Amino acid sequence: MVVSSRIVPHLLVLSLLAAGCARPLAAREPVEYALSWEAVASPTFLDKDVASVLGARLERDAATISLDGMCAFGRPGTPAGGQGDQERQKVFAAAFRGTGHLRLAPNLPTEKRQLVLHSGHEVLDTEFSEAVLVFTDNTFEELAPHLSFQPTDPGELRILYNERKNSWTHYGLNWEPRVLKGLLAAQPQPHALFVAELNTRQHGWLTFVLDAADPEEVELHQLDASQQRRSVWTKFPVEGRDPRHVFTEPLARHEYRVQRYALDVSVNKDAELKAVTEVQFTVRRPGERVLLFALDPNLRVSKVTRADGRDLSFFQPDDPHDRFFLGDYLVVVSSAPFPTGENHLRFEYAGERVIRKVGAGNYFCQSFGWYPTFSDGRSGASLTRNQFAVRVDFDLTLRVPGEFLAVATGKKVDQVQQEDTYVTRWRSEIPLAAAGFAFGEYKVVTRQAGETSIEVYANKNPHDAFRSLPMVGGLGRFRNPTEVGPVLLALQSMNPSRLADEVAIEVGNSLQLMEKVFGPYPYSKLAVTNIPYAYGQGWPSLIYVSMLSFLDSFQRDAFGLRDHVQLTDTFRAHETSHQWWGHAVGWKSYHDQWLSEGFAEFSGMLYAMLRREPGEYFRLLREGRQRLLEHDETQTVYEAIGPLYAGRRLSSADHPGGYPVVVYQKGAWVLHMLRMMLYDPQNTKNPDERFMAMMHDFTRTYFNQPASTEDFKAIVEKHMLPHMDVDGNGKMDWFFDSWVYGTGIPEYQFEYNVEPGPQEGQYLLSGVLRQSGVRSDFRSLVPLFFHQGKNMIRAGWLRVRGPETPFQTLLPFRPDQVTINEGEDVLCIVK
Numbered sequence: 001m002v003v004s005s006r007i008v009p010h011l012l013v014l015s016l017l018a019a020g021c022a023r024p025l026a027a028r029e030p031v032e033y034a035l036s037w038e039a040v041a042s043p044t045f046l047d048k049d050v051a052s053v054l055g056a057r058l059e060r061d062a063a064t065i066s067l068d069g070m071c072a073f074g075r076p077g078t079p080a081g082g083q084g085d086q087e088r089q090k091v092f093a094a095a096f097r098g099t100g101h102l103r104l105a106p107n108l109p110t111e112k113r114q115l116v117l118h119s120g121h122e123v124l125d126t127e128f129s130e131a132v133l134v135f136t137d138n139t140f141e142e143l144a145p146h147l148s149f150q151p152t153d154p155g156e157l158r159i160l161y162n163e164r165k166n167s168w169t170h171y172g173l174n175w176e177p178r179v180l181k182g183l184l185a186a187q188p189q190p191h192a193l194f195v196a197e198l199n200t201r202q203h204g205w206l207t208f209v210l211d212a213a214d215p216e217e218v219e220l221h222q223l224d225a226s227q228q229r230r231s232v233w234t235k236f237p238v239e240g241r242d243p244r245h246v247f248t249e250p251l252a253r254h255e256y257r258v259q260r261y262a263l264d265v266s267v268n269k270d271a272e273l274k275a276v277t278e279v280q281f282t283v284r285r286p287g288e289r290v291l292l293f294a295l296d297p298n299l300r301v302s303k304v305t306r307a308d309g310r311d312l313s314f315f316q317p318d319d320p321h322d323r324f325f326l327g328d329y330l331v332v333v334s335s336a337p338f339p340t341g342e343n344h345l346r347f348e349y350a351g352e353r354v355i356r357k358v359g360a361g362n363y364f365c366q367s368f369g370w371y372p373t374f375s376d377g378r379s380g381a382s383l384t385r386n387q388f389a390v391r392v393d394f395d396l397t398l399r400v401p402g403e404f405l406a407v408a409t410g411k412k413v414d415q416v417q418q419e420d421t422y423v424t425r426w427r428s429e430i431p432l433a434a435a436g437f438a439f440g441e442y443k444v445v446t447r448q449a450g451e452t453s454i455e456v457y458a459n460k461n462p463h464d465a466f467r468s469l470p471m472v473g474g475l476g477r478f479r480n481p482t483e484v485g486p487v488l489l490a491l492q493s494m495n496p497s498r499l500a501d502e503v504a505i506e507v508g509n510s511l512q513l514m515e516k517v518f519g520p521y522p523y524s525k526l527a528v529t530n531i532p533y534a535y536g537q538g539w540p541s542l543i544y545v546s547m548l549s550f551l552d553s554f555q556r557d558a559f560g561l562r563d564h565v566q567l568t569d570t571f572r573a574h575e576t577s578h579q580w581w582g583h584a585v586g587w588k589s590y591h592d593q594w595l596s597e598g599f600a601e602f603s604g605m606l607y608a609m610l611r612r613e614p615g616e617y618f619r620l621l622r623e624g625r626q627r628l629l630e631h632d633e634t635q636t637v638y639e640a641i642g643p644l645y646a647g648r649r650l651s652s653a654d655h656p657g658g659y660p661v662v663v664y665q666k667g668a669w670v671l672h673m674l675r676m677m678l679y680d681p682q683n684t685k686n687p688d689e690r691f692m693a694m695m696h697d698f699t700r701t702y703f704n705q706p707a708s709t710e711d712f713k714a715i716v717e718k719h720m721l722p723h724m725d726v727d728g729n730g731k732m733d734w735f736f737d738s739w740v741y742g743t744g745i746p747e748y749q750f751e752y753n754v755e756p757g758p759q760e761g762q763y764l765l766s767g768v769l770r771q772s773g774v775r776s777d778f779r780s781l782v783p784l785f786f787h788q789g790k791n792m793i794r795a796g797w798l799r800v801r802g803p804e805t806p807f808q809t810l811l812p813f814r815p816d817q818v819t820i821n822e823g824e825d826v827l828c829i830v831k
C-alpha cells in the first residue's frame with residue numbers, strides 16, 4: 001500500500017514556467033526550495049542532528065513532558081541551495097528513545113471525568129519509552145540547553161519517525177499541511193503546533209496536541225489500530241478557559257473566509273465529475289503563503305489559478321482509489337503572501353468515485369467534499385472544523401447527460417436542454433452552509449405546501465443495493481404459495497417513484513408542522529431525492545432520504561423492517577427538520593451539535609405524534625430513554641459515557657455508539673423537557689404556544705447563523721416561567737448543568753400522605769421525593785399530578801435538589817391519587 005503523499009510536480013518553478021512566467025523565482029527566493037512539500041513530507045535526519053537529551057521539560061499548558069535519552073532531529077529534506085544556519089531554525093521533527101514522562105492534569109471537572117472514562121484516572125501520569133514530535137513552535141529552542149550533540153547515524157530513530165508518520169497517514173491524519181503553513185507564514189504564532197506521540201507504558205501510543213489554530217488548543221487522543229478509530233481522551237482550551245467562551249466567534253482563528261463559489265460541474269453517464277470552481281474569499285491575516293482547503297482526494301486537481309492568471313502549486317494526498325483514506329487536504333502554496341482582503345482562486349479538478357452509479361439511471365452524489373472548503377489541515381480528524389458555522393453564496397451550473405433530470409440546492413434560475421446535455425443553473429437565495437445536487441432518471445412530483453414548493457425526485461428504477469438486501473426469513477415464511485407471487489411482484493417494483501406522491505405529501509406536512517412550531521422555512525423550494533443507503537442527509541432546500549423510506553409497508557415487511565414509523569414519518573420529518581436545525585440555525589462547535597441532531601430527533605417524534613397519535617410520541621421517547629440506559633460493549637451505560645456537550649467525542653474506540661445514542665436521544669429529551677415545562681394545559685387551543693414562541697424566537701434570533709448551547713440557553717431564559725426559576729436567579733443553569741453539561745438519569749421514589757387539615761374541608765398533602773442514581777448536586781423539576789375519578793391535572797412542580805425533597809401543602813379537596821411525571825416530563829426512572 002502506498003503511504004507517502006503524492007508529490008505534485010515540482011513546485012513553483014515548473015508551474016510558473018508552464019504559465020509562461022519570465023521571472024523564475026528560484027534565485028530570488030531560495031527558501032522556496034528548502035520548504036517545499038517534499039521537504040516537509042520527508043524530513044532529513046542528519047548525523048549531526050543526533051543528541052543526547054538530559055533533564056528536558058516541555059511545559060505545554062496542563063501537560064508536562066520530560067525527556068532523558070537520545071533524540072534525532074528532522075529538518076526539511078535536502079534543499080537545493082539551502083543554507084545551514086537558516087535551516088537550523090526550521091527543525092520541526094524529532095524522534096526520541098529513552099525515559100520520558102507525561103503528566104496531564106485537566107482543570108475542568110467534565111474533562112477530568114472524560115479522562116477517567118478513558119484512562120481510569122483524573123490525572124494522566126505515565127512514563128514513555130519512545131516519542132515522535134512534530135512542531136512549529138519553539139520546541140527546538142526550549143530543548144537546546146539540554147542537548148549534547150553526538151554526531152552518529154540516526155538510523156533507528158529515523159525509522160521510528162517514519163513508522164509513526166505512516167500510522168498517522170492511515171488514519172487520514174497528516175501534519176504536513178500544518179507544518180508547511182507554519183513554516184512559510186510571516187507570523188508563525190497563530191499556526192503554532194506541537195504534536196507529541198508517546199509510546200506510554202500503561203496505554204500504548206498516545207498523542208498530545210497543542211494547536212494555536214484550534215479554539216480548544218489542548219488535546220490528547222489515542223489511535224486504535226484494530227478499529228481505525230480515534231478516541232479523544234480530553235480536549236480543552238489553554239489557560240483554564242471555559243470551552244463555552246472560546247467558540248463565541250467560531251471562525252475567529254480562520255485566516256481566510258470564503259464568500260462565494262461559482263461552480264461549473266459536469267457529470268457523465270459513467271459517473272465522472274469534472275469541475276471548474278471559482279472561490280472568492282477574504283484573507284484576514286497578512287503574510288499567509290499557504291492556504292489549506294479540504295477536497296475529496298478522489299477528485300484530482302489539475303490546476304489552481306489566481307485571479308491574475310498565475311498558476312499556484314498545490315498538494316493532495318494520494319488518489320485513494322476506493323481503498324483507503326489518506327486525508328482530504330488540498331494545500332495551495334503561493335510564492336508571495338496572499339494579499340489581505342478579497343482574493344479569487346480557480347480550481348480545476350475531476351474524478352470518478354465522488355459520484356456512484358447505483359442502478360439504471362440511478363446515481364448517488366455524495367454531499368461532502370466535491371468542492372474545496374476551508375480546512376484546518378487536520379482532515380476528518382478535526383473536531384473543530386465545522387462547515388455548519390459558515391454561510392456562503394453559491395452559483396452552480398450543473399451539466400448532466402441529456403436524458404436525465406437534475407436538482408440542486410438553491411433556486412433554479414436557468415435551464416437549457418442542449419443536444420446531449422441538460423444544463424441547469426442554481427443560485428443560493430441566502431448564503432448557505434453547503435451545496436449539493438442529484439441527477440438521474442426521475443419521476444418528479446411537485447406539490448405546494450404553503451409558500452413552499454415540495455419537489456420529489458424519485459428514481460424510476462430501483463437501486464442495485466436492493467439486490468443485496470437480505471429478505472427476512474426468505475420467502476419460505478409465506479406458507480401459502482399464492483402469497484409468494486405478490487411478494488415477488490412487490491419486490492420487483494421497488495422503484496422509488498411509486499412512493500413519490502406519498503413522500504411529497506408527508507414532507508409537505510412535515511414542513512408545515514415545522515413552520516408552525518419552529519418558524520418560517522428559509523427557502524422557496526424543498527426538493528427530496530432518494531439515496532441507496534439507510535441514512536438521510538439534509539442540505540439546504542435539498543434532502544436526501546434513504547431508499548428504505550421509499551418502500552411501502554408490504555415491502556418493508558418483506559425485508560423485516562419492523563419499525564415503520566421510524567422509517568417513514570419520524571425519519572422523513574427528522575431530515576426535513578434539518579432545514580431548521582443545521583441550516584436556518586447552524587451550530588458553533590462540535591459541543592453544540594445536539595442543537596441539530598437532538599432537535600431533529602425531537603422534530604421527528606413531534607411529527608409522529610401529530611400524524612399518528614400522542615402514544616407514538618411517548619413510545620419513541622421511552623425507547624430513547626431505554627437506549628440511554630442500555631449498556632454498550634464495554635458494559636458502560638450509554639448515558640454515562642459523557643454529557644451531551646461532549647458531542648462527537650462521545651464516540652470512541654471503546655464506546656462507538658456514544659454519539660448517536662446520547663446526542664440524538666438525550667438531545668431530543670432535553671427539548672421535550674423544555675416543552676413540558678412550558679406546556680400550558682389551560683390553553684386548550686394550543687397548549688404548546690409558549691414552547692413555539694420560544695422556538696420561533698430562537699430561529700429568528702439566529703437566522704442563518706450558528707448558535708451555541710449558551711445562545712440557546714439565553715433564549716430559554718427569556719421565555720422561562722416562574723416555576724422554572726429553580727435557583728431564584730432567572731437562570732436556567734440548573735437545567736443545563738444537569739442535562740447538557742452533566743451526566744445522570746435520576747431515579748425517583750415518591751411517597752405521600754393525605755390527611756385532614758386544620759380546618760373543615762382542608763386536606764394536608766405531605767410527602768417526600770427521593771432522588772438517587774445521580775450526583776448529589778443534580779437538580780431537576782418534577783411535576784405532581786392529582787387524580788380525581790377519571791380526571792388528572794398537573795398540580796404543581798417539585799424543585800428537586802439532593803437526595804430528599806420533602807413537601808407539604810394544604811388542599812381544598814382530597815385527591816384520589818397523587819403521582820409524578822405523568823407526561824414523561826423528566827428524563828428519569830420512577831420506582
Ligand SMILES: [Zn+2]
Pocket residue numbers: 574575578596597600
Ligand atoms: Zn439528523
